[in-house]
Amino acid sequence: MIALTLDRIAEITRSRLCGSAQPAAIVDGPVVVDSRQAAPGSLFVALRGARVDGHDFAEAAVAAGATAVLCSRPVDVPHLLVDGGDDEVVAALAELARAVVAELPGADVIGVTGSSGKTTTKDLLAQVLGRIGPTVAPPGSFNNEIGHPLTVLRADETTRFIALEVAARGVGHIAHLCRIAPPRIGVVLNVGSAHMGEFGDRETIARAKGELVEALPPAEQGGVAVLNADDAAVAAMAGRTAARVVTYGLAATADVRAEGVDLDETGRPRFTLVVGGASAPVHLRLVGAHQVHNALAAAAVLHELGRDAADIAEALGEAGPVSRWRMEVTERPDGVTVVNDAYNANPESMAAALRTLAALATGRxxxxxxGHMAELGPAHRTEHERVGRLAAESGVDVLVTVGDQAAGIADGAASVADWKGETVAVADVAEAVAVLGERLRPKDIVMLKGSRVAGLEQVAEQLMGVEAAE
Structure with a gap:
């Protein structure tokens, strides 16, 4: 973070200096919510949380070098006291991040949203932008009202780009995040069914995602909206922004497009990138045809920053997977391939994962x-049955459904009359591991996918420690 005195932070956050806090003391280290990450010059933000109270770790944070603690009740170390509880502390954190961004006019803020693909696209952007200049981006899916400002506060005077993943649990959330760190470039990937139970319908989801393009500056001030031309709900957002619109996709009319898409023998996409009147071949290191759209979104941003087709293609070809449990492909010594895509799931990402499995499983x-897909609301049963039908139609040999809430997947598969595979329903992760341990043979391929609460990454981790029977 840029160096700020405690009295300046108190002014920004509307807090009071307490507990021997010195007005001129400097915070120039990281801002953290985990006392174990405290370091010399850091600011520790104490939140009560569901399981632990950060205030109980205030002394440990200062002992590790933190200059002070931002908190909502008095502690026995230098602190900045905010009136209220966690909500007010989080609001103060947001104000601090907003003030820091305002001090960094040389840093381009790039926001990415969508129902799926946000983290992968953000990871791609972080890597390709890092070739141009110092870049700050969140780890994993650090994209909510706490993770967002914490990421922003890692920026300093040397930062050239801040690539942010912006998520929403309801209307107004993205607008709030954009007020913390106003983006110049906004990327909207897709409008799908994720969190349908919270939003109610796709129209509301589209309204929430479109808050990103509404937050962009007008075209004459450099605002750029990067929109997926292949998603009608996203393309329609062009009418909601004063920024210049750039489209990407497979459509022939897209400003940045891919031609001749295919997959290599390991499931990694190859295509010809067409942008700015030029073209260049791209071979991604990411797995799955759905990664093409993520790569094109990153390509559009790079082109807006002055990179040509050849340079963009080279950058995309060198970027690899970063965040865990997203199409992680690992081969065991016995030849069994484990595809761990267990971080989260919605109907669209389930479909993409099943298509990828089919492409990888040729001859195997x-x-x-x-596992089940959470937060689908009334569409829960219908969408799970649809995924089951997709699994059967894609030619899966053995479908293992985990947990009672995934029962609809098995029913959907059973409705496909000509499917020659089989379904095994298990109660939990332990049963899934046991079934796979008994059935997997050398050269088989197994893919794991479900909402985060299903915990299927545990299956992948246990599978990697076991060899199949001959």
């Missing part, structure tokens, strides 16, 4: 281990 026996 395939297992799809699927």
């Amino acid at each position: 026996r395939s297992f799809a281990v699927l």
